[in-house]
Amino acid sequence: MNLLKQNIEALVFASEESITLEEISSTLKSTFDWEINDEELLTAIAELKEKYSADEFSFELVEIAEGYQFLTKKNYFDIVSALIQHKSQKRLSTSALETLSIIAYKQPITKTEVEQLRGVNCDYAVQKLLEKNLIEIKGKSDTPGRPLIYVTSKSFMDYFGINSVKDLPQLKDIQVEQNEIGQPAE
Numbered sequence: 001m002n003l004l005k006q007n008i009e010a011l012v013f014a015s016e017e018s019i020t021l022e023e024i025s026s027t028l029k030s031t032f033d034w035e036i037n038d039e040e041l042l043t044a045i046a047e048l049k050e051k052y053s054a055d056e057f058s059f060e061l062v063e064i065a066e067g068y069q070f071l072t073k074k075n076y077f078d079i080v081s082a083l084i085q086h087k088s089q090k091r092l093s094t095s096a097l098e099t100l101s102i103i104a105y106k107q108p109i110t111k112t113e114v115e116q117l118r119g120v121n122c123d124y125a126v127q128k129l130l131e132k133n134l135i136e137i138k139g140k141s142d143t144p145g146r147p148l149i150y151v152t153s154k155s156f157m158d159y160f161g162i163n164s165v166k167d168l169p170q171l172k173d174i175q176v177e178q179n180e181i182g183q184p185a186e
Contacts, residue, residue: 005044017158018067065157099125100134103150104168108138110147
């Protein structure tokens with residue numbers, strides 16, 4: 001069991017994104033020819049989660065985006081935030097955020113449909129989102145011209161700390177401040 005846990009640790013640590021149970025299992029089977037069932041894997045992962053929940057570790061093993069990933073514990077938010085601010089060149093522009101929001105809520109969607117909703121060309125924003133691996137091409141539409149269809153990626157789930165797009169806030173839950181002129185009507 002120790003060797004199994006060490007290999008799972010190595011896989012989770014080396015993975016740039018969350019790694020799924022299936023990816024862990026298939027990698028272990030192909031590398032070591034081990035016959036491991038999901039119950040054994042889940043038991044080993046649960047033991048690793050408990051190990052890393054100890055105060056001596058600044059990170060923990062978390063289930064996220066239908067997989068597992070090492071993440072910094074909340075107690076270290078301030079120091080990690082400072083580091084992220086220093087690397088702020090990766091920030092998204094307002095245009096890219098608007099485009100990403102539309103794709104996240106309306107996916108699967110074509111660039112033309114995004115542009116119709118935004119009212120402006122979004123070539124640059126879509127290109128930047130693809131470069132940052134926040135969206136991906138899902139295929140081609142059956143409409144004339146066969147435009148590309150975009151959806152959010154697994155990196156999007158990791159970046160925003162959600163398991164699926166169902167975890168996004170519902171639009172009815174988002175309150176926008178209204179600019180009002182004059183006295184409110186009674």
